[in-house]
Amino acid sequence: MGIKSKSENRFQILINVVMIILSLCAILPIILLFTSSLTDEKELILSGYSFLPKKLSLDSYAYLFTKGTDIARAYGITLLITAVGTILSLIITPLLAYPISRRDFKARNVYAFFVFFTMLFNGGIVPSYIMWTQIFHLKNNLLALIIPGLLMNGFNVILMKNYFSQNIPMELLEAARMDGAGEFKIFYKIVLSLSLPIMATVGLFVGIAYWNDWTNGLYYITKTQLYSLQNLLNRILQDVQFLASSSEASQHATMVEMPAVGIRMAISVVGIVPILALYPFFQKYFVKGITIGAVKG
Numbered sequence: 001m002g003i004k005s006k007s008e009n010r011f012q013i014l015i016n017v018v019m020i021i022l023s024l025c026a027i028l029p030i031i032l033l034f035t036s037s038l039t040d041e042k043e044l045i046l047s048g049y050s051f052l053p054k055k056l057s058l059d060s061y062a063y064l065f066t067k068g069t070d071i072a073r074a075y076g077i078t079l080l081i082t083a084v085g086t087i088l089s090l091i092i093t094p095l096l097a098y099p100i101s102r103r104d105f106k107a108r109n110v111y112a113f114f115v116f117f118t119m120l121f122n123g124g125i126v127p128s129y130i131m132w133t134q135i136f137h138l139k140n141n142l143l144a145l146i147i148p149g150l151l152m153n154g155f156n157v158i159l160m161k162n163y164f165s166q167n168i169p170m171e172l173l174e175a176a177r178m179d180g181a182g183e184f185k186i187f188y189k190i191v192l193s194l195s196l197p198i199m200a201t202v203g204l205f206v207g208i209a210y211w212n213d214w215t216n217g218l219y220y221i222t223k224t225q226l227y228s229l230q231n232l233l234n235r236i237l238q239d240v241q242f243l244a245s246s247s248e249a250s251q252h253a254t255m256v257e258m259p260a261v262g263i264r265m266a267i268s269v270v271g272i273v274p275i276l277a278l279y280p281f282f283q284k285y286f287v288k289g290i291t292i293g294a295v296k297g
Helices: 006-037 041-047 059-065 068-101 108-120 125-135 154-167 170-178 183-194 196-212 215-220 229-245 260-293
Strands: none
Touching: 006 260, 041 260, 059 260, 068 108, 068 154, 068 183, 068 196, 068 229, 108 154, 125 215, 154 196, 170 183, 183 196, 196 229, 196 260, 215 229, 229 260
């Protein structure tokens, strides 16, 4: 290994400084969010947000978890739909992406066009709502939180298709076929086993989309017992905003002391902590998968 020149060392230092600044820009807001959720409401109103709050308080979390049964149920529903939706997506997406990555598949351009078309155009909210509720009867059930709009995404299909075409040698597939392996066995034993980075990447994309989704619950769920975490937190936030702005609030001391600002921060913390906890385990595969899969195939 050669010795780096002074210009290379300066460039490396500059890159490190830039990356530290970008990292702080990502980390500091999360720290501020967490400390604000633990700050006393009056302190937030008087002094604003601070990394080192003068007075700590758990009132925001106490208010949230007075609805403990609802929170636990909503967490369970969200975990269920995230797990089921992600697994189903990781089954369906490669089954479509693999054929259109094969140059010997005659209809690959036709299928690729249909996938790409969905990335540019859609029918809109009203036709989608009519289709899912009146034709497929996805209303007030868990499938309504799994299928519409999230189960398979055109971008993920193209990303996976590019990964397959760039990283799965055709010679390897031909050798397996000469050894007597069928198409499904080739796909299952060879293609998927060599595609862990892109599978982890797409799985992370889909999992985050399911975890953060609230639009399906807004459109297709009216029973509070089926609310996902995001829908429940959104409902709590709306209730807090209503009570805080109500003309009757000033007549009730309990309402005046309601931590309306802090609850917003606590709601954000409750929503993002599980994703932050899981991301480090997927980071290695995520970086490799998104880098290679984004290359034009």
